[in-house]
Amino acid sequence: MRWLALIWKSLMRSKRRTLLIVGSLVLSVFTVAVLQSLLTTLDAVTNNPNSSNRLVVRHKSGLTQMLPRSYEAYLRQQPEVETVCAIQWFGGYYQDPRNFFANFASDETTLFQTFREEFGISGITEAQIKDYLRDGAGCIVGESLAKKNGWKVGDVVPLTGTIFPISPRLTIRLIFRSPKPSDENVLHFHYKVLEEGVPRMKGLVGSFWARTRRSEDIPRLIERVDRHFANSAYETLTETENAFNLSFVRMLGNIGAIIQGITAAVVVAIVIVTGNTMATAIRERATEIAVFRAMGFSAGRVLVLLLSEGVLLVGAGGLFGVMLAHLAAGGIRGSLGAAMPFFADFAILPHTVFACLAGALAIGMLATFIPAYAATRRPITDGLKAVG
């Protein structure tokens, strides 16, 4: 028998209690890992480095209001602007209203240049782009979306509009791969389809996405664009793409504060539960601890043994919790990723794993140290007299 065997056998003294405490730790660490990963995912949405060079120009009154497409000419004239793409959220579905994914009518001529990182432009050939540009009823889809629906190039996708009274039949001309899974849950088709099918959309668009040459120019450009269109019939609200995305995340409320609040509550609860369990377990072994010390185990050695038990117990709970969260992340990507594209990037990242494990171990140390220290400082003669 070695030390680890001794620690293990002590932990297995009350299997039910050990299983319950590990179970509660698994659930707690799982909850914290998932919540913190959600925060990381949302943070990535609003701090996308690829977005740092892009601006979104929309109607000041909201996304449901349109802007004249003629604004595009002004935007293009600005020396800081490299390219501009007009984009309208179409909001259609494929076959079943529950089969929701992001789909847009967009200016096919500037789309690839404006979002070259998202489209993984280096993996797309000129011929593929030409195929799409040539076919007015063509569309492009991300690989994840194509896989989910079993689509391949050449397939026809009938899209049923929910906002606009048209149901275009679109032919897939390109399936692109993006560095981020969330950017693959999307479909784009020619803007013309919307303009020709919906007369009221003639010459109007929901938003312009402008790519600038340098991110440093953005604040000046925002101010200039909004000033230029101020007091017109179509006043603009220009913001960075990250700020635009943030406005969607904000619709969920102050989610960061909610998540941190829940995390804090879970951590406090688990410290109390673990501390109480370890205190009870150690108190029950008062006589045994005294016998160990009488046999020659120093107080320090007994303390290390007890701490090791606590850390092993909590460490196991933390490890299983993180593993469970990792498994759940796959489910979240699959189920929520289609409805809310940013969930397609949901993952338990290494820094979250590290924080959860370090936190669990710290809780184990804290919860065990106080009762263990007290037990090892108790006179041996008192421990031998203790019952239980």
Added chain:
Amino acid sequence: MTADRFDLGGGEPIITLRDVAKSYWRGAQEIPVLQGIDIEIPAGSYIALMGPSGSGKTTLLNLIAGIDRPTGGSLEVCGHELNGLDDDELASWRNAHVGFIFQNYNLVPVLNAFENVELPLLLTGAGRRERRERVGQALALVNLADQMWSYPRQLSGGQEQRVAIARAIVTDPDLLVADEPTGALDAKNAEEVLALMERLNTELGKTIVMVTHDPKAAHHARHQIHLEKGVFDRTVEVNR
């Protein structure tokens, strides 16, 4: 025979107590438990400490075993001045020199007999093979070699106490201290345990200090020391 001085005969003393006192404090009130204890116990002795409840016999045993500290006087046990040792040194000293036998056996319930006996050896630096040999010898000495893999719950009280004795002797200590070792046993098992302790004294030369209320158990010792209100009352040499 009653002795006027508490000199238990010839031989090199293994335990020397000089004016040892022990008091406890209840608030500001001092409660003396032992006072003026002077004694030399030669190596190889078998002593029964007797006396009524509260006479201080268990306290004296704890002081000799190094699990409690006196409030006055000095103790030299197994060649070490215990007052001069810090807590860690005292723990190492106990591991090397003292074997404990408790009334309630105090085996670790989640360890089998082998592992319980092996426990004190984990501190000695002995290798796995050496530990296995010594545990085997200790269990054979208490006639429990065939129960090596049994857990305490699978053993009778007498067997549990014999495992505890094997644990006490596995490090080959000079001194065995026993606090009411037969207090939880029936007469037959008590007799077996006492016979075993007697063998450890006579055949292996272990010095044994035993606290007991039981005159029959005390009769197995060579000397009985009676305490009364924290002081020595008398010693009796047992004629066997």
